[in-house]
Amino acid sequence: MCGIVGILAxxxxxxxxxxxxxxxxxxxxxxDSGLWMDAEAGVALGHRRLAIxxxxxxxxxxMSSATGRWVIALNGEIYNHVNLxxxxxxxxKGQAWRGHSDTETLLACIEAWGVEATLQxxxxxxxxxxxxxxxxRLILARDRFxxxxxxxxxxxxxxxxxxxxxxxxVFKEFSGxxxxxxxxxxxxxxxxxxSRCIYAGFAKLKPGSWIELGLDVPESGSLPQARVYWSAFxxxxxxxxxxxxxxxxxxxxxxxxxxLRESIAGQMIADVPLGALLSGGIDSSTIVALMQxxxxxxxRTFSIGFHDEAYNEAHYAKAVAAHLGTEHTELYVTPADALxxxxxxxxxxxxxxxxxxxxxxxxxxxxxxxxxxVALSGDGGDEVFGGYNRYFLATSLWxxxxxxxxxxxxxxxxxxxxxxxxxxxxxxxxxxxxxxKRFRLSLAGDKLHKxxxxxxxxxxxxxxxxxxxxxxxxxxxxxxDGDLSRGTMGLDLPDLTEQMMALDAVSYLPDDILVKxxxxxxxxxxxxxxPFLDHRVFEFAWRLPRNLKIRGGQGKWILRQVxxxxxxxxxxxxxxxxxGVPIYDWLRGPLxxxxxxxxxxxxxxAQGYFRPAPIRKxxxxxxxxxxxxxxxxxxxxxxxxxxxxxxx
Numbered sequence: 001m002c003g004i005v006g007i008l009a010x011x012x013x014x015x016x017x018x019x020x021x022x023x024x025x026x027x028x029x030x031x032d033s034g035l036w037m038d039a040e041a042g043v044a045l046g047h048r049r050l051a052i053x054x055x056x057x058x059x060x061x062x063m064s065s066a067t068g069r070w071v072i073a074l075n076g077e078i079y080n081h082v083n084l085x086x087x088x089x090x091x092x093k094g095q096a097w098r099g100h101s102d103t104e105t106l107l108a109c110i111e112a113w114g115v116e117a118t119l120q121x122x123x124x125x126x127x128x129x130x131x132x133x134x135x136x137r138l139i140l141a142r143d144r145f146x147x148x149x150x151x152x153x154x155x156x157x158x159x160x161x162x163x164x165x166x167x168x169x170v171f172k173e174f175s176g177x178x179x180x181x182x183x184x185x186x187x188x189x190x191x192x193x194x195s196r197c198i199y200a201g202f203a204k205l206k207p208g209s210w211i212e213l214g215l216d217v218p219e220s221g222s223l224p225q226a227r228v229y230w231s232a233f234x235x236x237x238x239x240x241x242x243x244x245x246x247x248x249x250x251x252x253x254x255x256x257x258x259x260l261r262e263s264i265a266g267q268m269i270a271d272v273p274l275g276a277l278l279s280g281g282i283d284s285s286t287i288v289a290l291m292q293x294x295x296x297x298x299x300r301t302f303s304i305g306f307h308d309e310a311y312n313e314a315h316y317a318k319a320v321a322a323h324l325g326t327e328h329t330e331l332y333v334t335p336a337d338a339l340x341x342x343x344x345x346x347x348x349x350x351x352x353x354x355x356x357x358x359x360x361x362x363x364x365x366x367x368x369x370x371x372x373x374v375a376l377s378g379d380g381g382d383e384v385f386g387g388y389n390r391y392f393l394a395t396s397l398w399x400x401x402x403x404x405x406x407x408x409x410x411x412x413x414x415x416x417x418x419x420x421x422x423x424x425x426x427x428x429x430x431x432x433x434x435x436x437k438r439f440r441l442s443l444a445g446d447k448l449h450k451x452x453x454x455x456x457x458x459x460x461x462x463x464x465x466x467x468x469x470x471x472x473x474x475x476x477x478x479x480x481d482g483d484l485s486r487g488t489m490g491l492d493l494p495d496l497t498e499q500m501m502a503l504d505a506v507s508y509l510p511d512d513i514l515v516k517x518x519x520x521x522x523x524x525x526x527x528x529x530x531p532f533l534d535h536r537v538f539e540f541a542w543r544l545p546r547n548l549k550i551r552g553g554q555g556k557w558i559l560r561q562v563x564x565x566x567x568x569x570x571x572x573x574x575x576x577x578x579x580g581v582p583i584y585d586w587l588r589g590p591l592x593x594x595x596x597x598x599x600x601x602x603x604x605x606a607q608g609y610f611r612p613a614p615i616r617k618x619x620x621x622x623x624x625x626x627x628x629x630x631x632x633x634x635x636x637x638x639x640x641x642x643x644x645x646x647x648x
Contacts, residue, residue: 002061003028003048003522004073004150005167006129008138009158009218010042013171021170022046025163028075028522031055036062036071042215043131043138046167047073050525052374053081055271058099065107066095069134072110074103075163076126076148077529079266081105084121088112115139115210119229123266123534127205129161138213144230145380145533146207146510149518152223153202159218164519165199165350175201176646183352183609184480187471187635190354193511198351207510208232230535233491236502239542240493252548253561256540257290260562263534264290264376272373275300277364277528278328280316282387282556282563282572283378287531289566291376292324301326302368302375304333304360311580319571331367338363338581339590345638346645348523354631354638355516356583362520369526379513380532383504384541386555391497394467397451398460398496406458413452421445422626446628460496464503470632476614497550505538584630588623595619595633598640607643610636 003025007013015035022033029048037044047061062073078084081102088094088105093112098104102124109118110130125147130139140161142150152161156173168174179200186192195203203223205211208230217223246252268274268291276288278301291299301321305314314330321328341359348362368375382388401409419427424445450467457463465485471477473484493499514530521528531537541549544558551557563572587595597603599619604612615636618629 002050002073002075003163003167004075004127004129005046005162006044006073006138007158007160007171007173008043008213008215009173010215011157012037012039012042012044013173017170017172018044018046021162021167022048024167024170027525028163030525032060034061034073036064036073038131038133041131041133041136045071045073045129045131050373050527052077052270052272052527054099054101054104056099059101059103061103063101063103063107065111067111070107070110070130070132072103072107072128072130074106074126074128075150076124076128076143077267077527078102078106078122078124078126079269079534080121080123082269084109087121115141115212116227116229119210123536125529125533127163136214139210140205140213141210142205142207144208144535145232145505145514145530145538146204147514147518147530147533149515150205151197151202152205152211153197153199154218154221154223155201157218159213160202165197165202166347168199168202175199177201178609180477180479180609181484183639184471184473184477184484186352186354186639187476188469188473188484189507189511190470190631190635191511191515192351192353193507207506232505232538233502235535235539236491236493236498236505236542239539240498242543243545244540244543249548249561252544253558253565256544256558257562257565259537259540260286260531261290261294263531263537265294266534267376267529267531268294270374273300273371274374274376275302275368275372276326276376277301277368277378278303278317278321278326279313279378280318280320280572281313281378282559283381283532284317285320285378285567285572286381286559286563287376287378288320288326289324289563292326293566298325298327300372301328302364302371303328303330304364304367305330306338306360306581307332307334308582311582316571316574320567323567323571329367329371331363333360333363335586335590339586342591342594342641344523346642349515349519349638349642352639352642353515353519354635355512356630356634357580358516358520359581361516362523365521365526365528366524369521369524373525374527374529375521376529376531377517378532379517379530380509381556381559383501383509383513384532384538385559386497386501386549387559388500388504388555390467391500391555392553394454394463394500395496397454398463401455406456410456413455416448416452416455419445420626421449424448459492460499461492461503463496464500468508470635471614476611476636478608478611495546498546509533583634584622584628587630587633588625592623595637598637598644599633607648609639609643 005021025048029050031051032049034047045062125143127142127148127150158173162168177200182196195206209226209228211226278284303317306312428444454463454466474480548558601612604610621627622629
């Protein structure tokens with residue numbers, strides 16, 4: 001795990017500028033720094049190293065290939081690099097290896113097979129820049145799910161690229177103009193989505209793609225199309241078209257366990273201390289159970305707890321750890337500990353990002369880094385095996401309403417909205433004691449109004465977008481008029497639950513979850529690995545018949561069966577909590593003054609990015625307790641805090 005930065009231009013900046021750009025990524029790689037320049041060719045590659053595999057100087061980067069043709073700066077890990085070396089040697093394309101780093105293996109594969117074949121053969125999480133000295137071409141590539149970040153773009157006659165935006169700000173060629181469309185998309189999704197970047201002229205390389213660039217690119221001022229070597233949508237379609245058959249449920253569980261064990265075994269390879277993040281839920285407990293079953297000694301596990309039981313899962317994690325025999329570390333954090341993270345968020349995330357679980361994610365990463373350098377996590381289990389409650393709530397709502405004309409659904413929605421959220425809350429507080437448990441609602445008004453918002457959705461995909469959206473595109477950002485969704489994402493499945501899972505795999509997962517984990521962990525120089533996002537696990541899961549993933553109105557059925565072999569169901573079964581903090585209460589308490597300063601009407605108007613009226617309306621309703629606008633307000637506040645950190 002590392003940080004990379006570089007430039008392609010006729011005239012390179014000074015070595016001092018490039019070293020400062022590298023230093024901006026020091027948190028991603030505190031162990032070493034490297035810089036390679038070829039002024040004649042107009043290219044420079046910088047690297048910050050977090051040494052994980054082959055911690056000797058033989059693993060230092062930027063690294064040249066054995067022939068000297070290729071130079072690479074790699075961020076990430078190639079988990080199957082030992083097998084790739086064996087394949088090279090078997091086919092007579094091996095070499096006198098200088099060390100045992102996966103970077104050296106990757107270079108040898110590129111020389112032997114070419115870029116695309118190497119990407120398709122590699123199992124891992126990575127983003128890299130590789131310079132072909134012979135062809136004078138730059139290759140940028142990113143892993144299949146986008147676990148590792150890579151920004152790139154044109155400015156001042158140069159092509160710039162880096163793991164994080166803070167490294168790009170060092171270059172005088174970087175203008176830093178804010179892209180208002182990207183800002184509107186951020187306000188809608190609570191993260192800058194897809195290939196977009198908050199800065200105009202810059203983008204993220206899409207997951208599962210690579211791009212080839214020469215000096216003609218910065219001179220022309222336009223970027224070529226990236227090439228796709230793996231597509232989650234394509235694998236979803238292929239999986240549904242060729243479902244697996246099993247002799248029994250037990251056979252299917254055996255097969256899944258074998259696939260997971262292979263993924264986890266590959267991700268346990270490290271030359272530094274390794275552990276796992278453990279919440280005590282199904283996903284992280286499965287990862288830990290399969291890790292421990294393959295380890296010769298107790299693995300290290302880590303969790304944080306909160307004294308507020310509404311947000312605390314630490315005792316569940318502790319019970320699972322005790323049953324599995326791990327060496328467990330937990331830390332109970334106070335509200336003050338969590339609040340102290342907030343001023344650091346703009347620097348950690350580097351781009352506006354408003355998933356409030358970023359706070360506990362940073363806290364558990366900081367705890368973990370005190371003891372290990374690498375940690376496996378259970379992220380991705382919900383998206384791959386159908387675990388989110390919203391899948392089932394949306395499917396139930398869609399099944400009951402989709403046959404009604406859109407006009408009728410919108411009329412029902414208007415009747416729901418005609419009753420204020422406060423009045424709905426009062427009604428349900430009276431009725432809850434006599435209602436069946438499944439009909440009882442807390443914050444009933446907010447939930448009913450949210451449901452009303454999706455009632456008028458004409459398609460399953462639009463329903464999905466409504467469920468996951470915050471501010472509407474043209475609601476609050478100055479200069480934006482109309483829908484920026486650009487139509488559908490190009491996948492229409494007959495089953496809404498599977499449709500939502502697939503959409504999550506290409507949007508919510510890379511845009512939110514993986515960004516949250518990567519930036520929080522790398523801020524403390526911790527490498528996180530995600531076994532559920534081994535592409536072989538994903539492809540296997542999408543070939544499973546639906547009833548092996550979702551059964552009896554419950555998701556992750558087959559994953560639960562794997563976990564049952566290691567952990568009693570009584571330690572796992574409980575309502576899904578998520579990984580949150582009480583932003584709702586904090587905004588009306590300890591964060592009120594901070595928020596009021598950032599939401600000041602005259603400030604908003606002077607900055608010129610937001611229309612103050614809808615923001616102030618939601619802020620006042622939230623303060624009065626009339627509505628819970630925590631997510632909408634957090635979007636605005638995190639952008640404002642980021643803007644302030646930028647000195648604007």
